[in-house]
Amino acid sequence: xxxxxxxxxxxxxxxxxxxxxxxxxxxxxxxxxxxxxxxxxxxxxxxxxxxxxxxxxxxxxxxxxxxxxxxxxxxxxxxxxxxxxxxxxxxxxxxxxxxxxxxxxxxxxxxxxxxxxxxxxxxxxxxxxxxxxxxxxxxxxxxxxxxxxxxxxxxxxxxxxxxxxxxxxxxxxxxxxxxxxxxxxxxxxxxxxxxxxxxxxxxxxxxxxxxxxxxxxxxxxxxxxxxxxxxxxxxxxxxxxxxxxxxxxxxxxxxxxxxxxxxxxxxxxxxxxxxxxxxxxxxxxxxxxxxxxxxxxxxxxxxxxxxxxxxxxxxxxxxxxxxxxxxxxxxxxxxxxxxxxxxxxxxxxxxxxxxxxxxxxxxxxxxxxx
Numbered sequence: 001x002x003x004x005x006x007x008x009x010x011x012x013x014x015x016x017x018x019x020x021x022x023x024x025x026x027x028x029x030x031x032x033x034x035x036x037x038x039x040x041x042x043x044x045x046x047x048x049x050x051x052x053x054x055x056x057x058x059x060x061x062x063x064x065x066x067x068x069x070x071x072x073x074x075x076x077x078x079x080x081x082x083x084x085x086x087x088x089x090x091x092x093x094x095x096x097x098x099x100x101x102x103x104x105x106x107x108x109x110x111x112x113x114x115x116x117x118x119x120x121x122x123x124x125x126x127x128x129x130x131x132x133x134x135x136x137x138x139x140x141x142x143x144x145x146x147x148x149x150x151x152x153x154x155x156x157x158x159x160x161x162x163x164x165x166x167x168x169x170x171x172x173x174x175x176x177x178x179x180x181x182x183x184x185x186x187x188x189x190x191x192x193x194x195x196x197x198x199x200x201x202x203x204x205x206x207x208x209x210x211x212x213x214x215x216x217x218x219x220x221x222x223x224x225x226x227x228x229x230x231x232x233x234x235x236x237x238x239x240x241x242x243x244x245x246x247x248x249x250x251x252x253x254x255x256x257x258x259x260x261x262x263x264x265x266x267x268x269x270x271x272x273x274x275x276x277x278x279x280x281x282x283x284x285x286x287x288x289x290x291x292x293x294x295x296x297x298x299x300x301x302x303x304x305x306x307x308x309x310x311x312x313x314x315x316x317x318x319x320x321x322x323x324x325x326x327x328x329x330x331x332x333x334x335x336x337x338x339x340x341x342x343x344x345x346x347x348x349x350x351x352x353x354x355x356x357x358x359x360x361x362x363x364x365x366x367x368x369x370x
Contacts, residue, residue, distance in 0.1 A: 028065040029138040031073045031096050033126045037146025039080035043112045044203030045145055045176050050108055051253055052351030054260035057100060059355045061269050062370040063362060072269060074103045075130055079122040082114040088121045088153060089114055096131050101246045108249045117146055118153030123160040127169060139362050143354055145174035150186035161194035172196040172357055176203045199353045207349045209256035210342040212333040221325040222262045228319040230277040233295050239275035263330050266323045278319060281312045
C-alpha cells in the first residue's frame with residue numbers, strides 16, 4: 001500500500017477517535033427566579049407578569065453561548081400574601097424548571113391580598129431552596145418585584161443579598177413606584193449589595209400587546225398542533241391538562257397574548273419527552289418496546305407494535321406541518337409589528353425590565369442574544 005495512503009488512513013482514524021472521545025459540551029444555563037409581591041396593592045404587578053410572561057420567555061429563547069442554545073429554567077415565588085403565616089406569607093410555587101407550562105399555570109393562580117412583605121425572607125428562601133447550578137458561567141438571577149420597605153421581617157435583607165452574591169446569584173430589585181421612593185425604601189441598596197440592578201416600573205398602566213391580521217390563523221393552527229400531543233405514563237394526562245390550561249389562560253387575555261404563547265410552543269424549547277410520546281419517540285424510537293400497555297393511551301394499547309410506530313410517525317409529520325404553518329404566520333405578524341412600530345423594548349414594564357437586564361448581565365458572561 002502506498003505510504004501516502006497509509007498516512008491518510010491513519011490520520012482519518014485518529015480524527016474519528018478524537019471526535020468520538022471528545023465529550024459533548026454541556027449546555028449553559030440561564031436560571032431566573034421571579035419573586036412577586038402579592039400583597040393587596042399588587043394587582044397591577046401580577047397582571048403584568050401574567051400578560052407579559054410569554055413575550056418574556058420568547059425573548060429568552062434567543063440566548064446562545066459558545067454557539068449553542070442555552071437551557072432556560074424558571075421559578076415562581078410569591079410573598080406578601082394572606083396565607084402560609086407559618087412561612088412568613090411566602091410560597092415557593094415551582095423549583096427552577098424547564099417545564100414552562102407548569103410555571104405559567106402557577107403564575108396564573110396568583111391573586112393579590114395580604115400585608116406582610118418580607119423581602120429578606122423571600123430572597124433567603126429563593127437562595128436556600130432552589131436548585132441553583134454550581135456552574136460559574138451559568139447565569140443565575142433573582143428578580144424581586146414589589147414595594148414598601150425592603151427591610152421588613154426577621155431576616156436582614158443585607159445578609160440575604162450577601163449570601164446570594166456568595167453563591168454567584170445576582171439579585172435585581174424591581175420597585176413598583178417612583179424611582180426615588182424605591183431608593184428611600186432600600187430597594188436600590190439590596191440590588192447594590194447583590195451586584196444587581198435597581199429597576200423601577202409603573203404597575204398602574206396596562207401595556208397591551210398589539211393584535212395582527214394573522215393571529216386568528218396562528219390560533220387555528222395551534223388547535224391542530226394540540227391534536228398531535230399524545231400523553232403517556234403517570235404524568236401524561238395531568239401535563240396535557242396543564243398545556244390546555246396554559247392555552248386557555250393566554251386566550252383569556254386576548255389573541256395577541258395567545259400568539260406569543262403559540263410562538264413559544266413551536267420553538268425547540270417547548271419539548272416534553274417526560275409526558276408526550278411524540279417528543280419521546282423523536283428522541284428515542286425504542287421507547288415503544290419499553291412501555292407497558294397500561295402506560296399507553298387507550299387508543300394505542302390495542303395497536304400492534306408496527307401500527308404504533310406508524311401512528312407516531314404520522315403524528316410527528318402532522319406536527320411538523322402545523323408548526324411550519326404557525327411559523328409562516330408568526331413571521332408575517334412579526335414583520336407587521338416591526339413596520340408599525342409596535343415592538344417596544346423601552347417601556348418601563350416588568351417584561352422589558354427583565355429582558356433588558358438579562359441581556360446586559362448575560363452578555364457579561366459571554367451569552368449572545370439575537
